[in-house]
Amino acid sequence: MNTLMNLDPWGFLDDLLDTGSRTLRTMRARAAGRFPPVNVYLDDTAVIIDLELPGKTAKDVNLSLEPQAVVIADKPAEQADGETGKPENRAPAWSRRLELPFRVDADKANAKFTDGILRIELPKTEANGVRHIAIK
Amino acid sequence: MNSEEKFIVPTATFAEKPAEYELKVQIPGIAKEDVDLHMEGKTLTLKTRSKYQNPAGFRQVAAEFERANYAMSADLPDMADPAALAAKLENGILTVTIKKRPETQPRKIEIG
Numbered sequence: 001m002n003t004l005m006n007l008d009p010w011g012f013l014d015d016l017l018d019t020g021s022r023t024l025r026t027m028r029a030r031a032a033g034r035f036p037p038v039n040v041y042l043d044d045t046a047v048i049i050d051l052e053l054p055g056k057t058a059k060d061v062n063l064s065l066e067p068q069a070v071v072i073a074d075k076p077a078e079q080a081d082g083e084t085g086k087p088e089n090r091a092p093a094w095s096r097r098l099e100l101p102f103r104v105d106a107d108k109a110n111a112k113f114t115d116g117i118l119r120i121e122l123p124k125t126e127a128n129g130v131r132h133i134a135i136k
Numbered sequence: 137m138n139s140e141e142k143f144i145v146p147t148a149t150f151a152e153k154p155a156e157y158e159l160k161v162q163i164p165g166i167a168k169e170d171v172d173l174h175m176e177g178k179t180l181t182l183k184t185r186s187k188y189q190n191p192a193g194f195r196q197v198a199a200e201f202e203r204a205n206y207a208m209s210a211d212l213p214d215m216a217d218p219a220a221l222a223a224k225l226e227n228g229i230l231t232v233t234i235k236k237r238p239e240t241q242p243r244k245i246e247i248g
Contacts (some may be wrong), residue, residue: 037200041191048191052201054162054228116164116228117188 035094038072046123047100054116061118062092065106070122071097143183143207150210155241157216157234163206164228171225173232175218180232181209215240 041048051072053061062073073095105125112119148161159180163171165188172183188203190196212218212234220235 038198039190039196039201040198041194042197043194046194048194050201052164052228054164055226057227113227114165115167115225116162 035096038096038098040098042101044124046121047102047104049098049120049122051118051120052116053113053118056113056116056118058111058113063111063120065104065109065122068103069097069099070104070120071095072118072120141205144204145208146182146206148208148210152213155236157213157236159210159232159234161206161208161230161232162228163225163230165204166206166225166228166230168225171223171230173223173230175221178212178214178216178218179209180212180218180221180234181207182230183207 036051036053038052039050041050049070049072060075060077062071062075064071064073074092076092100122103125104122108123110121146161146163148159151158151160161182163182163184165186166184167187170185170187172185174181184206186203186205190203215236216234217237218234221232223230223232225231
């Protein structure tokens with residue numbers, strides 16, 4: 001009975017609305033220049049992420065890898081604070097966190113700029129992150 | 137492919153400086169050799185051919201931009217000198233500078 005109760009015949013509407021609002025949000029943010037568009041490609045061995053970043057170079061982007069996600073963020077230009085001469089701590093103009101379908105091998109990750117497009121290649125790792133503990 | 141070739145008008149800014157005009161066009165994914173820029177009369181035309189490729193054998197799971205061929209044209213102001221035009225492509229941004237014609241520049245007149 002429980003499973004039947006959980007079946008929501010109108011769930012697709014929520015999905016639709018959610019997708020719609022996400023699309024709208026994406027469009028709004030993009031219109032405001034807040035984050036760059038991405039293409040994501042997948043096969044059994046790796047995930048490839050392309051970002052359109054015209055005018056940017058390696059020093060303008062921060063890339064950090066979580067076990068099963070990647071965070072790509074704008075690296076604010078370091079501007080010396082007028083008063084103290086110290087670099088100001090500024091929030092990135094945009095940041096995107098992409099969940100990955102599998103764990104990736106951080107050591108074999110590769111990212112490269114070509115003509116304003118950043119391509120990030122993240123090979124799947126063989127290790128599943130599970131550690132077996134011997135029982136004494 | 138030719139029949140359904142698609143062109144996008146790129147994002148561009150045009151600025152006037154004291155001695156020149158500067159046109160900046162965003163054409164990510166385009167290599168230098170794939171930019172076709174030409175002047176006819178006072179019309180500047182840009183066409184590009186993209187080499188951006190989906191990685192072979194991969195399936196696409198998110199698509200927010202596509203392989204784009206860019207095309208645009210712009211009429212330069214009368215003060216621009218079409219002969220004094222320079223272009224450079226850097227990290228997906230094409231910068232075209234067009235000098236103003238010398239006779240349009242302010243001239244200091246010596247008093248004899």
